[in-house]
Structures are given as C-alpha cells and as structure tokens.
Amino acid sequence: MLPLRTFKRQETHWWVSCLIFPTAIGLSLAICALLLKLQGKPAIQGIGLLFQGAFGSHWAIQDCLLKAIPIFLCSLGVAVAFRLQVWNIGAEGQFALGAIGATAAALQWPGLPGYALLPLMAAAALAAGGLWGFIPAVLKLRMRANEIIVTLMLNYIAILLLDYLVYGRWKDPQSFGFPMTAIFSDNAIVGRIGDTGLHWGLALCVATGGVLWLFFRFTRLGYELKASGENLGAARYAGLPYERLLILVMLLSGGLAGWAGFLEASATINRLQPSIMVGYGYTAIVVAWLARLNPLSIGLASFLLAALRVGVENLQLDLQVPAAFGGIMEGLILLTILAGSFFADYGWQWRRRSA
Secondary structure: OOOEEEEEOOOOOHHHHHHHHHHHHHHHHHHHHHHHHHOOOOHHHHHHHHHHHHHOOHHHHHHHHHHHHHHHHHHHHHHHHHHOOOOOOOHHHHHHHHHHHHHHHHHHOOOOOHHHHHHHHHHHHHHHHHHHHHHHHHHHHHHOOOHHHHHHHHHHHHHHHHHHHHHOOOOOOOOOOOOOOOOOOHHHOOOEOOOOOOEOHHHHHHHHHHHHHHHHHHOHHHHHHHHHHHOHHHHHHOOOOHHHHHHHHHHHHHHHHHHHHHHHHHHHHOOOOHHHOOOHHHHHHHHHHHOOOOHHHHHHHHHHHHHHHHHHHHHHHHHOOOOOHHHHHHHHHHHHHHHHHHHHHEEEEEOOOOO
C-alpha cells in the first residue's frame, strides 16, 4: 500500500484556480521550447515567433478571431453535453454535417434573398448537426451503447460522407478536377463586419455564449442539467427527466457544432471542400476542459487555442517545424491543466501506520 493517500479538499481557494491556467501554459511552453531545442531549432526564438505569429499584428489577431469562431461554437456544444456527464467526442462529425446541411440549402436555393437563405442555411446546419448528435443519444438510451465510441465512429462516417459529396454529386464541373462544390452565391455568404476581415459569425458567437450562460445560471432546466450530471442516482430519485435531458443536450450539442460548420463553409471558404475539416471538433474538447465548461471562459480559451494554431503556422514557415507540433502543444496544455486542476481539488496526506 502506498504511504500517500489523496483526499478531496473541502474548499478550493480562488487564487489557486487563477494560477492553474497561466502555470499550465507556461509549463507547456517550456516543454515545447525543450522540444525545439532537441530538434536543433533556436528555442527562445521559436517561442518568440509563436507569439509574433499570433499577436504581432492586427491581421494576425483577426486570423485568431476567425479561427476561434468555429472552435468556440463546437466547444459550447461539447460543454453542454459534458455538463450532463455525457461524453460527446463527435463534434468533428457534427461540424461536418452542419457544413453539409448548409451547403445543401445554398446549392438548392441559390436565388433566394440573403435574409431568407442565410437563416435557412443556419436551420439546415442546426438540424443536420443535431441529428448527428441525436443518433448516439438514442443508442445510449435504448441499447446502452457507449456514447464515446459511437460519437467517435460517427466522425469518420460524416467526413467520408462529405468526401463522397464533393468528389461526386456536388463536385463543381469547373473545378479542374479538384473536389469542391461550386462557389456559393452572394446571398449564401455571411457578410463581413465593416471593413474588417471578421464576419458576423462573431456576433452569433457572442449572443449564443451569453444566452447559454444565462440558461445554465438562471433557469430551472439548466439547474436540472447540472444536478443530473453531478449525481445521476440522486437526480433519478428526485424525479428529474434524465432521458429527456440527454436527448436535449445531444441535440443542442450537435446543433451548435453544426452552426460552426455552416459559418466555416459560408463565411470563410464560401463553398464546401475537404479542407474544411481541420480538427476544430477535437480542439473543442480541449477548450471545454480548459474553461471548466463555463461558456464565458470558453471564449477566452477558444481565442488562445486559435492563437496557438496561427502561431504554429508561423513556426512552420520560419523554422520548418512539423505540422504536428501544434497538436503536441494542445495535448501538453490539456495535460498540464488537468494535472493542475487535480492538485487544486485534491490534497495529499501521509498514511498513519496502524499499531
């Protein structure tokens, strides 16, 4: 038996929680600097290039915000499911289905005015992403299927479905053989905010995050979600409708990721193509844990993870580091955050020897 045992702290000091995130970021950056050194790259210069690429100009900051938009929406969806202790790992596939649904509406009714077509695309993305979340919810309730495995496997089906469409029925005859749809009509493209490079999806993120924060904090249904997630047995004993809550969170989780796919296809790429799948749904899992499922904190964490992606692109250009370096950094940040959270919530104590 180990001489140490863990115990849950009765109270976690606020300053400990505030220190966890910057300490984890600093530790992960130090490890990444060491990895750069082992590759024969200048470590300090590499970290400087990372920050310069992410925050060195207003164009870089705009790029960070653009990448943060789909990460934020996928993270909100993941956080909604995680609050009920339902482990939705399928935001990537739900993102793909949202892009497919929005593209179907854009290609089917290209002549509709923007005030009608854009809401139609958003509704189609919400429905398609929600459907992809509804499937594992039903399988979990009816067949006791593990939602982690089901949502993960559905990711591959969704991505292959997207490939099937852009390589086949939706392929643009004028794309010179490249797998992509025809470019969307102007009415199907989410507009830019003034003269900036940002689009109105940013406003949608702010509104959605605010509504979800109010929902979780001040509504009865939000309280039921939290109570059911923290103690399922007590929730069932109290008569809370766990089955309906599960269906609700998976529909909402998939729909939010679907909205992310809609904005990426409409506002960023202006068409559907395989390059739209860059792992935002998987990054969303990291962001949701970093923010401890708080909708307001998810905004900051999404921006920082997006900045990491933009900064790593700068590293790739200047120091020729592998593309997987960004994924390594994401994993390190998540592991250090989880480790810090554990030590904040739990303490260590020496076991006393029995007489």
